[in-house]
Amino acid sequence: MNKKPVANARLTALKMLAGVLDCRQNLAESEQENTLADARDRAFARHLAFGVLRWLNALEWLAGGLLKKPLRKKDRDIERLILIGLFQLWKSDSAAHAAVNENAESARKVGKPWAVPVINAVLRRFQRERTEWIARLDSKDERYAHPFWLLDAFKADWPEDWQSIAAANNEPGALWLRLNQQFDQEETSKGLAAAGFHVQPHAVIPGAVNVSPAAGVGDLPGFASGRLSVQDPAAQLAAGLLELAPGQRVLDACAAPGGKTGHILESEPGVALTAVELNQARMERVKENLSRLGLAGTAQLQLITGDSSAPDTWWDGNPFDRILLDAPCSATGVIRRHPEIKWLRNPSQVADAAARQVRLLTSLWPLLTPGGILLYATCSVLQVENSRQIQRFLANHPDAESLEFPATWGRKQDPGQQILPGEQDLDGFYYARLRKNP
């Protein structure tokens, strides 16, 4: 099997959108942009596809109002060209003339010349009546650009903050790096600065630096040699919260892609780490990451492709002093980096994720040694996966105690600590520390 080669950024963006909206693919899985040889074209295709996915239902509402009559289902490509054009005119600083013409002309390239005047008419009308349409949109729930079920879930969980969560989800996240503490971090920063990047440490999270302008990893000096990794500072909290010490037996229960796995070994190379990952292909990513960081040969490191919710299939019976359960979740805390999540998720998937988290928690708890700590983490903002999940776990496990932790980030929950997306420029994250009492 092969895929159609495309060499035009706008048509590539169209393919990326079809991949997400028709084939339910993550944008990260999309190989479409690789069909473009020029890095600027690739960046532009991403800009268009991410922009449309960020504002999808708001753009759809505008398009619905501006179209004389609705398009047929088989003309989804034409509708998406309209969405791309509206995004460019409304949210992006593209030249208006180019946005109108190029989107209209693209109809010819997809073999639908009849649609050139349709696209032209809609986009020109938006240019003329922009103020009026934006004012009308402002009275609609579509202005938040989230599916309504998710907006309702935010409202229920965060009655004071749901609007700022929605707004933060629609702002692209900056590029954050984790500087490997096995190297001189000063030197690493200097290398980045020498390559023309502006380097800014995070206000409260040590080792995390913001780099601008954003770039691909290939352009970051020190990436290939393992001096740094791309990771949001919120995710960089995990290793510290584990309170690692040499000789501890540590389990990383859902390891892929290996960001936190690498961080554990960078911060305490003397632990005996077991990293488990269910998916064979994703385990390869863990290995790649560890090799790049020069950690693949760490003594007492064990990589196991297996199911953490069925430990009897892989566990050797020796209890762990620390368990990191970075649980599969709705990923509703990282929408700013993955806007397609809004349209790929549905309420039943959230329920499935919550059920999976229960299975993982209950099957991993017996593996923890008395006095040991399990760190539970999600990149979700939904309480059913976070504080409510842990409340229920504590109620069912009298030997589990939730540890308080003084944090200069996030907000205290009962139990645990929640970061809402955008706060201190962090991804949305939840952490709970559970100690097993003898």
Next chain:
Amino acid sequence: MAKLEILEIPDVRLRTIARPVEAFDADLVQLVADMTETMYGAAGIGLAATQVNVHRRLLVLDVSESQDQPRVYINPEIISAEGSETCEEGCLSVPGIYAEVSRAEKVRVSAQNPDGSSFEEDLDGMHAICLQHEIDHLDGKLFVDYLSPLKRRMVTKKLEKQRKISGQKPARAVL
């Protein structure tokens, strides 16, 4: 390693039904390596043995963005499937033709590794689509078989035109 020749329609050999792999030996390992190289060399994301004129049940695929996660399925069988999705497909044996095909959205597959060990896997997204496309090859089927008669006539015409340009015989045998 060697790049293999990929059969193209209207070659009737693409209609052969492949037999199970029985010998898990060095030849098989070599064939997998050659097929993987051939797939990458042709910018494909999947390749079935049928397409390189080996009529045994095995396929390789790599749907990763970075094109560095090759997977091998020997004697693959879909043991359950659910949902439906429509995605544009193309095929190294049907050059230049791309069309939307509906397939199961999620599948569970059982297969063997080159060492003969068995595994089962749940697939979705492009991975599931590609696997179904390649298993079809092992059964002598092509993605264009799923198109409506009208669409197939258009495809036949396009192929005839392409072959006229390249000075080959018109394609009629399989479509």
